Amino acid sequence: MGGTVEVTGLTKSFGRQNIWQDVTMTLPPGEITALLGPSGTGKSVFLKSVMGLIDPEAGSILIDGVDMVTAKESRRLALRKKFGVLFQDGALFGSMNVYDNVAFPLREHTRLSEAQIRDIVFEKLDLVGLLGTEHKLPGEISGGMKKRAGLARAMVTNPEIILIDEPDSGLDPVRTSNLAQLLVEVNTATDATMLVVTHNIELARTLPDNLGMLYRRELVMFGPREEFLLTDHPVVSQFMSGDPMGPIGMSEETDHGRNDPAGYDDYVAGPDGGTSVMTRHSGARAIEVLPRQLVPHSGAVRAGGMRHRERVTQGGSHLYVADDEDRHRVPPVPRPNPLTRALRATGDLFALGMDTVSLSFKRPFALKEAIEQFWFVVSISWLPALLVAIPFGAVIALQLGTLTVQIGAQSFTGAASVLAVVQQAAPIVTTLVIAGAGGAAICAEIGSRRIRDEIDALRVIGISPVQRLVVPRVLACMAAAALLNGLVSVVGVLGGYFFNVVVQGGTPGAYLASFTALAQIEDLWVGEIKAVIFGFLAGVIACYRGLNTAPGPKGVGDAVNQSVVITFLLLFFVNFVITTLYLQLFPGKGA
Numbered sequence: 001m002g003g004t005v006e007v008t009g010l011t012k013s014f015g016r017q018n019i020w021q022d023v024t025m026t027l028p029p030g031e032i033t034a035l036l037g038p039s040g041t042g043k044s045v046f047l048k049s050v051m052g053l054i055d056p057e058a059g060s061i062l063i064d065g066v067d068m069v070t071a072k073e074s075r076r077l078a079l080r081k082k083f084g085v086l087f088q089d090g091a092l093f094g095s096m097n098v099y100d101n102v103a104f105p106l107r108e109h110t111r112l113s114e115a116q117i118r119d120i121v122f123e124k125l126d127l128v129g130l131l132g133t134e135h136k137l138p139g140e141i142s143g144g145m146k147k148r149a150g151l152a153r154a155m156v157t158n159p160e161i162i163l164i165d166e167p168d169s170g171l172d173p174v175r176t177s178n179l180a181q182l183l184v185e186v187n188t189a190t191d192a193t194m195l196v197v198t199h200n201i202e203l204a205r206t207l208p209d210n211l212g213m214l215y216r217r218e219l220v221m222f223g224p225r226e227e228f229l230l231t232d233h234p235v236v237s238q239f240m241s242g243d244p245m246g247p248i249g250m251s252e253e254t255d256h257g258r259n260d261p262a263g264y265d266d267y268v269a270g271p272d273g274g275t276s277v278m279t280r281h282s283g284a285r286a287i288e289v290l291p292r293q294l295v296p297h298s299g300a301v302r303a304g305g306m307r308h309r310e311r312v313t314q315g316g317s318h319l320y321v322a323d324d325e326d327r328h329r330v331p332p333v334p335r336p337n338p339l340t341r342a343l344r345a346t347g348d349l350f351a352l353g354m355d356t357v358s359l360s361f362k363r364p365f366a367l368k369e370a371i372e373q374f375w376f377v378v379s380i381s382w383l384p385a386l387l388v389a390i391p392f393g394a395v396i397a398l399q400l401g402t403l404t405v406q407i408g409a410q411s412f413t414g415a416a417s418v419l420a421v422v423q424q425a426a427p428i429v430t431t432l433v434i435a436g437a438g439g440a441a442i443c444a445e446i447g448s449r450r451i452r453d454e455i456d457a458l459r460v461i462g463i464s465p466v467q468r469l470v471v472p473r474v475l476a477c478m479a480a481a482a483l484l485n486g487l488v489s490v491v492g493v494l495g496g497y498f499f500n501v502v503v504q505g506g507t508p509g510a511y512l513a514s515f516t517a518l519a520q521i522e523d524l525w526v527g528e529i530k531a532v533i534f535g536f537l538a539g540v541i542a543c544y545r546g547l548n549t550a551p552g553p554k555g556v557g558d559a560v561n562q563s564v565v566i567t568f569l570l571l572f573f574v575n576f577v578i579t580t581l582y583l584q585l586f587p588g589k590g591a
């Protein structure tokens, strides 16, 4: 039998916007439940809260008795292995083809051989009608196909709880009917507990055992289909009939100001919470005959359906109807002031840095990903870094050369310019280029994954995005910074040598001799250590902003911009701190 999901007193706001409050419902194990509601009432937010991807302000979500709200992230990752989730747009991993997407949870969480995985993947692809498309990338298939591939991935581990966000979006009516039938077959075969978010009236009438409806920031009704579908509750009957007349308007905002023609505000449930003594009719067409529910084509008995009927006939289930929409109105959450937000973001950034360090030593290591990212960062950064290094080394040599001539210390030009290049210029130039090129690309990539729900999909599959995505990228930035810093140092020193000896008439011997006379081996190391630390900062900041991208393409653009600016600011500050510490610990020769 499927897992249990018990939601009690759940309240969620984003800033000052209260999404819903005091939502209480239990998904009966093995049964299919549908959650309805006009657009923007927070159905997707509810689904993500159940998975622990969004933290509510109040309430509990017990998954087989364990509270998802208060559980630590490691516990949540384990709990989420019970889930199969179909996100609104499929949330396929863009870099993997359809086959690898569906195989992914099996490869991560089972010890099945590739041959066994292949059999299961093909079986699921066959179920959703996608045989023949397994080699295509998500960008090469239609929205409806992505949805079906997402469903195949959600089902591949035979999860105990399946959550589905709008299965019909992007599908034509025939495929929607086929998909509804498929969900019935899956429920029959696995007895999984299912929660389906939908706008589709036909699906809502024929698929679920139980229905709930969100409206005006609360759960207005929840209960068995036998009662829910026959109710004459103004909101529910308007929604189920698709009638434009009634309390539901064009948007949440207009709903609130709507001159309630259907008498929703006067509508009250009887003391038993049942429908029998409801007093007003909405004017919208109520359903009079209970529609037929879908049954499995295989002829098998749906255990969840049997249990549901038993519960209902024995009086073990009743219709919940919210009695007063304003009773528990939560006051808007005050928006934190900019200082509090900045401090919170700094704390979160620091926490991500610490998590990255600790998860770098935890198996499984994403070595392949780290090497690919390293190569990627180096490939887009090396040329700009070198092109910046040559004039930078030359400018330092020219400036110091002129200065040393003025103070009569021309013989020390070599030492001065080598130290300036190796200790200061090279690490800064390297990391500015890595942050501006590699970091920006990393931030954009993670941000795009976030807005396509790929990050949430990873977490639902029970994989930590920090371990899988952040750690390899940060290690790649550190390694790339170390490598490029060496290259930039060499090029900068050679550039300085060229300008000092060829342009300013210095002697090659004096250039090198002054360096060995004044510099020490730590002077070379500190540049390299700085580069690695700066690489770490650039990687962590890029990943942090990517993971916290606001929705939409503008959100990604803003995140990239901020990640580069924050890295630059932090870099110069940290450089100052390290240089000061270094000069205290290792005073120069003769100082």
Ligand SMILES: Nc1ncnc2c1ncn2[C@@H]1O[C@H](COP(=O)(O)OP(=O)(O)OP(=O)(O)O)[C@@H](O)[C@H]1O
Pocket: 014, 019, 037, 038, 039, 040, 041, 042, 043, 044, 045, 046
């Ligand atoms: N991460 C977020 N940050 C801020 N606001 C958010 C976030 N996610 C959702 N919202 C807001 O929460 C509200 C509910 O969104 P949600 O996507 O859950 O609605 P929905 O009922 O699923 O709508 P639809 O049926 O149109 O998909 C919207 O106003 C949305 O802007």
